[in-house]
Amino acid sequence: MSEALIDCEYHVAAPDLQLLLPYMEKSWAARFVRSRFSLPLGREHPGGGSLTEGSSLPDPATAGAALAAGTRAALLVPHQVMPVAGWTDTLLCSVYATALNRYVREHWIPADRRFRMAIAISPHEPELAADEIDRYGEDVSAAAIVMPLLATHLGQTHYRPIFKAAARHRLPVIVHPSGREGTIVGTPVLSGMGPRHAGEYHSLIWQAAVTNIASLVYDGVFIDLPDLRVVFAGFGFEWLPGVLWHLDMEWRSLRIDIPWVTDPPSVYVARHIRIVIDDLGLTPPEASRQIANMLAEGLLMWGSNSPFATNSAAEVLDAMPEKLRAKVAFGNAAETFGSRLLTEALA
Amino acid sequence: MDNDRVRAGVVDEFVLNRFRVVDTPAGAIGVVRTTDGFYAVLNRCPHMGAPVCVGTDLTTSTVASRPFEYRLAHEDRVVRCPWHRWEFRVDTGESIGNTTKARLLRFPVIVEGAEVFVQYRAARGAAARVKETPQ
Ligand code: FES
Numbered sequence: 356m357s358e359a360l361i362d363c364e365y366h367v368a369a370p371d372l373q374l375l376l377p378y379m380e381k382s383w384a385a386r387f388v389r390s391r392f393s394l395p396l397g398r399e400h401p402g403g404g405s406l407t408e409g410s411s412l413p414d415p416a417t418a419g420a421a422l423a424a425g426t427r428a429a430l431l432v433p434h435q436v437m438p439v440a441g442w443t444d445t446l447l448c449s450v451y452a453t454a455l456n457r458y459v460r461e462h463w464i465p466a467d468r469r470f471r472m473a474i475a476i477s478p479h480e481p482e483l484a485a486d487e488i489d490r491y492g493e494d495v496s497a498a499a500i501v502m503p504l505l506a507t508h509l510g511q512t513h514y515r516p517i518f519k520a521a522a523r524h525r526l527p528v529i530v531h532p533s534g535r536e537g538t539i540v541g542t543p544v545l546s547g548m549g550p551r552h553a554g555e556y557h558s559l560i561w562q563a564a565v566t567n568i569a570s571l572v573y574d575g576v577f578i579d580l581p582d583l584r585v586v587f588a589g590f591g592f593e594w595l596p597g598v599l600w601h602l603d604m605e606w607r608s609l610r611i612d613i614p615w616v617t618d619p620p621s622v623y624v625a626r627h628i629r630i631v632i633d634d635l636g637l638t639p640p641e642a643s644r645q646i647a648n649m650l651a652e653g654l655l656m657w658g659s660n661s662p663f664a665t666n667s668a669a670e671v672l673d674a675m676p677e678k679l680r681a682k683v684a685f686g687n688a689a690e691t692f693g694s695r696l697l698t699e700a701l702a
Numbered sequence: 703m704d705n706d707r708v709r710a711g712v713v714d715e716f717v718l719n720r721f722r723v724v725d726t727p728a729g730a731i732g733v734v735r736t737t738d739g740f741y742a743v744l745n746r747c748p749h750m751g752a753p754v755c756v757g758t759d760l761t762t763s764t765v766a767s768r769p770f771e772y773r774l775a776h777e778d779r780v781v782r783c784p785w786h787r788w789e790f791r792v793d794t795g796e797s798i799g800n801t802t803k804a805r806l807l808r809f810p811v812i813v814e815g816a817e818v819f820v821q822y823r824a825a826r827g828a829a830a831r832v833k834e835t836p837q
Pocket of ligand 1: 754785788
């Protein structure tokens with residue numbers, strides 16, 4: 356029998372705008388059509404640079420069979436919501452996210468009993484995003500929330516309605532690169548100027564995760580919302596130990612300015628933050644093992660990044676320390692996303 | 703000079719909350735007068751050995767609160783290291799906010815009439831250099 360897996364990052368997309376229009380009010384649908392709204396490409400990973408010719412658009416009818424052997428549950432991440440980070444019509448972003456969710460709920464969830472939704476939200480209008488979360492609050496097919504990052508750090512009050520709704524329903528919030536970071540005003544800044552090349556973007560994107568992890572801890576979000584979990588998917592993981600040492604060191608020096616942070620930042624990260632490893636990048640397996648060994652045991656979770664995967668589940672898990680393998684493959688995600696992920700009874 | 707104590711000065715020479723550092727066979731010791739009496743600590747930070755008594759006067763810190771509600775506490779009892787700004791209570795030697803298990807090494811102070819002495823052989827607490835690692 357294959358080892359048990361929970362896939363924390365399985366990308367799904369709507370191949371055509373026509374599929375989303377029925378999930379909007381007529382007036383909004385007319386507006387999308389009138390403005391020749393161009394649907395972000397499903398077969399492109401956000402920030403993916405050139406199109407990957409090999410990656411075909413996933414289809415609900417065949418996707419279940421394409422899950423990695425041993426997969427017990429897969430979190431569906433509608434990555435077409437990510438580009439909203441760079442859009443300016445913020446109400447349209449929310450209508451669009453709502454339509455994506457309804458499309459996933461009706462077309463994908465019934466296709467395989469292992470599928471679970473990550474509720475796509477636009478972070479521009481946090482109150483509307485909270486309403487969208489509330490809509491799925493009692494739906495066992497929804498096991499997480501997913502959104503891109505804005506330039507505003509996650510610790511700032513802008514995001515509080517989203518985080519409060521997430522904590523209310525015990526739904527972890529997954530953040531994922533939008534492909535717009537460092538390139539459009541209003542998205543997270545990457546070091547120096549905007550990266551000119553996709554390669555620079557990929558090498559710098561971890562900075563957005565660091566900024567936001569620091570902000571979540573230092574601004575006390577987890578003190579206000581002790582049930583909240585925030586998951587970083589698509590940012591890598593190899594940078595984390597150094598960041599945690601530094602955050603802890605700064606806390607020892609400057610606790611006076613953040614007295615609500617009563618434990619070292621690495622303790623809050625271990626409790627409230629999770630990292631999805633979807634590929635190893637260029638980190639050699641031996642180095643990955645050493646890095647994973649320096650991190651809290653509950654922190655890392657596997658995600659396939661399908662259909663954009665560059666490493667198989669086995670390649671990623673082989674690069675984990677033996678004592679962590681089952682946790683990264685299954686246990687940590689089961690603990691993080693809770694009972695909704697593995698419940699059998701789905702409508 | 704007694705063989706276990708060193709004179710630190712005359713009471714009136716002490717500015718409230720400001721250390722006077724005296725050399726003793728146990729090393730340099732900072733002696734300070736506060737509103738509830740004299741304290742003395744080794745002038746050596748348990749972190750990396752900075753002269754912990756010469757950064758600032760005894761100062762005040764904050765205690766745990768809701769985010770962004772600052773509450774001042776430990777008024778004029780805080781030794782703040784000039785190097786990495788770790789903070790310790792002058793009376794207990796303990797870290798403020800429990801950021802480290804390391805403590806300041808403390809010594810008894812004896813006031814006889816107008817004269818102030820520090821007992822350098824009677825150290826209390828541990829001054830071992832510490833290494834802190836993430837959990
Ligand atoms: S030497 Fe005192 S805080 Fe580092």
